[in-house]
Amino acid sequence: MNQPILKLENISKVYTDSVGYKIHLLENISIDIFKKGCSTILAPKGSGKSSLLKIISNLDKETSATIEKSVSRIAYIPSSPSSFPWMNVNDNIEFGLENNNSDVSGSIELVGLKGYEDHYSHNKSEGFRFRIALARALANSPEVIVIDEPFTNLNSTTRQEIYFLMRKVIVETKVTFVFGTANITEAIFLSDEIFLMKKKPGEIIDKIKIDLPIDRQNKLLESKEFIEYRNSIEDIYQNKLGRLLYNFSV
Amino acid sequence: MNTKTYFQNNNTAIILSFLAVLSFVYIILFEFILPANGILPKPSILIESIASLYKHYDFLAAYAFTTSIIYVALFTGYYLIKIFRNWALFFTEGFSNIVNLLAINKYFLTISLVFIFHFWFSDNLIGEFILALILVVGNLKIQYFEEFFKVKKEYLDAARSLKISNDKKNSIIWKSIQPRLFSSLNASHFSLWTILIFYEYVNGTNGIGSIFRLSIKYNDFSIVVLLVIIISITLWLSTLLLNIIKEKFFFWEN
Numbered sequence: 241m242n243q244p245i246l247k248l249e250n251i252s253k254v255y256t257d258s259v260g261y262k263i264h265l266l267e268n269i270s271i272d273i274f275k276k277g278c279s280t281i282l283a284p285k286g287s288g289k290s291s292l293l294k295i296i297s298n299l300d301k302e303t304s305a306t307i308e309k310s311v312s313r314i315a316y317i318p319s320s321p322s323s324f325p326w327m328n329v330n331d332n333i334e335f336g337l338e339n340n341n342s343d344v345s346g347s348i349e350l351v352g353l354k355g356y357e358d359h360y361s362h363n364k365s366e367g368f369r370f371r372i373a374l375a376r377a378l379a380n381s382p383e384v385i386v387i388d389e390p391f392t393n394l395n396s397t398t399r400q401e402i403y404f405l406m407r408k409v410i411v412e413t414k415v416t417f418v419f420g421t422a423n424i425t426e427a428i429f430l431s432d433e434i435f436l437m438k439k440k441p442g443e444i445i446d447k448i449k450i451d452l453p454i455d456r457q458n459k460l461l462e463s464k465e466f467i468e469y470r471n472s473i474e475d476i477y478q479n480k481l482g483r484l485l486y487n488f489s490v
Numbered sequence: 491m492n493t494k495t496y497f498q499n500n501n502t503a504i505i506l507s508f509l510a511v512l513s514f515v516y517i518i519l520f521e522f523i524l525p526a527n528g529i530l531p532k533p534s535i536l537i538e539s540i541a542s543l544y545k546h547y548d549f550l551a552a553y554a555f556t557t558s559i560i561y562v563a564l565f566t567g568y569y570l571i572k573i574f575r576n577w578a579l580f581f582t583e584g585f586s587n588i589v590n591l592l593a594i595n596k597y598f599l600t601i602s603l604v605f606i607f608h609f610w611f612s613d614n615l616i617g618e619f620i621l622a623l624i625l626v627v628g629n630l631k632i633q634y635f636e637e638f639f640k641v642k643k644e645y646l647d648a649a650r651s652l653k654i655s656n657d658k659k660n661s662i663i664w665k666s667i668q669p670r671l672f673s674s675l676n677a678s679h680f681s682l683w684t685i686l687i688f689y690e691y692v693n694g695t696n697g698i699g700s701i702f703r704l705s706i707k708y709n710d711f712s713i714v715v716l717l718v719i720i721i722s723i724t725l726w727l728s729t730l731l732l733n734i735i736k737e738k739f740f741f742w743e744n
Contacts, residue, residue: 297651316651318644325742326665336652362742373648380652 244272245416246296246384247308253291253300264441265291266303271444273384277432278410278417282424282473287439289420290319290388296418297386311416314384315377319392321369323376325362329353332361333376347375350409366390367398371405378413386418391426400458403429407456428469429456436476445480448473531712539712547701547713556690556697557724559615559622560682564675567626571634571671575664578634600625600681604689613695622686626678633674637667669736669743676732683725 251269254262265288273279283289294300295307297316323332333344348354351371361369370390377385391399407430410417421427427434428450436446452465460466521533531539543549571578603621611617645662690699698717705713 294647297647299647299650313653314651316647318647320642320644322642322644322648324645324662324665326668336649336654336658360742376648376652386651 242274243310244308245275245310246271246273246418248272248296249306249308251292251295251303251307253288253295253303266295267441267443269437269442269444271435273416273418275416276414278406278419278430280419280421280427280431280434281437282421282427282434283437283442284439285422287437288442289422289437292437292442293386293388293418293420296384311383313380313382314386315380315382317370317373317377317385317387317390319389321361321366321373323361323369323372325360328358328360329372329375330357332372333379335376336380342379342381344379347379350378350412351375352405365398366393367402370394370402374405374409378409378415382415384416384418386420388420389422391421391423399426404456406430411454424470424473425461428452428466428473429461434473436473438477438481446476448476531715535712536715539710539716542710543701543713543716547704549701552697552701553720555615556686556699559619559697560679560686561728563619563622563626563682564679567623567630567678568672568675570623570627571630572664575634576660578631579638579660579663600685601688604685604692607689608692613693615696618686618689618693618696621689622682625682625685626675629678629681630671630674633671634667637670638663641666665742669740672732672736672740673743676729679728679732680725683721687721 248269248271251266252264253266254264257263269292271279271281281289281292291300294316295303297314299316324335327335329348330344333347337344345354348357351374353368353371353375356368361372373390374385374387391402394402403426406417409415410430417430419427419430431450433450434448435444436448437443438445448469450469452460452469516530517533520527520530525532603624607617607621611620641663645666646659649659649662686697687699687702690697691703692699694700694703698721701717702714705711705717
């Protein structure tokens with residue numbers, strides 16, 4: 241039987257706010273993530289998904305959790321641009337590489353930055369900077385790439401371009417993607433499975449398998465299956481939480 | 491083009507036009523309408539004083555003395571911070587509370603150092619240089635600690651996930667801080683001019699400050715005005731130079 245590459249059991253996180261109240265951010269979250277494809281954590285803003293993604297990436301260790309991993313290299317791409325503005329595209333992507341065997345030029349080509357190797361990112365768009373961050377993560381040959389809601393500040397045209405790029409990368413590489421978003425359309429378009437999470441405290445309330453074609457195009461967004469997935473996600477939130485969706489981007 | 495954009499695009503031209511108008515008004519007013527006054531010297535006397543400034547006050551030597559100390563101290567201070575940045579990081583990360591206590595600038599009047607150094611070193615060049623260096627390093631150190639806590643977490647999180655070495659992590663912090671640190675040289679160099687001229691004034695032996703002292707002693711107001719003009723031009727030029735260096739080498743400030 242197929243074994244999960246990441247098995248998260250009973251992840252909880254409590255923190256004390258500035259006034260002294262204890263806030264239960266995450267409560268008993270258990271997730272299995274399998275090799276290949278894209279698993280998305282869909283949650284409203286402020287539900288603790290960034291914290292969960294950092295726990296998965298090993299960047300936050302202040303948690304009571306059991307995480308079984310059969311992978312050692314997990315790259316993390318944060319929500320704000322993380323490409324270094326003082327380096328050009330090529331140096332950014334080579335940053336952190338331990339050996340010279342990594343396919344830097346392949347990563348550059350895959351994310352569509354060929355011809356921009358000497359460009360600096362300080363005056364470039366967030367879409368450009370995301371491409372650099374993605375190429376850098378890919379060049380480090382990770383088994384898992386965790387991406388935390390990076391498309392929030394993109395305009396709609398760039399956002400769609402990045403969706404197609406992401407799908408291309410998901411299909412063409414052997415990397416497993418774990419993606420966090422508050423955008424239902426984005427979650428369905430990019431993912432192979434979606435974990436639905438609620439807030440206060442952050443808990444997983446359901447899991448949906450997305451059975452859409454591997455090659456996803458624009459017209460898919462208006463297809464019957466796509467709309468059905470969207471409606472069913474909205475229904476789950478309404479039925480399980482007993483209220484309308486809020487704090488979600490659609 | 492709206493007014494704001496016009497002013498932004500033509501900043502230098504506007505300043506030069508303004509200075510030209512000001513000079514014109516000054517010449518007309520103080521050369522012809524109010525030749526004898528206690529406000530500003532006559533323009534013709536000001537021009538005549540240029541020769542006197544070189545001949546009697548040994549201006550070139552004094553100017554070279556003060557500017558060398560200021561600019562050598564500025565760049566030495568910057569490179570000292572650069573060389574010892576990892577030590578500074580170690581203390582900032584590990585002992586931030588003690589570091590906060592060490593920010594003596596909150597309770598200490600910088601000008602007090604002038605009097606203390608006057609007694610320690612008198613008119614010694616080394617003394618003035620050490621004073622300048624302490625001021626620069628002190629200012630840069632404060633700026634460094636402030637900027638350390640503003641380094642974008644995204645850079646560090648993304649880098650940590652790539653399992654980078656400590657050296658690389660420190661280089662990210664340094665590069666993030668560098669543009670603002672360099673900008674703070676600009677602010678430092680203004681306060682440095684003030685303190686050092688005062689120090690030289692108190693000592694009365696070397697530098698531009700000593701010329702101020704002499705000109706006040708001889709009641710030579712035109713020399714004071716000339717020095718003020720020369721210092722302003724020097725400050726303007728050095729600010730311009732520092733900005734050019736920053737745009738060329740530290741262009742990535744967010």
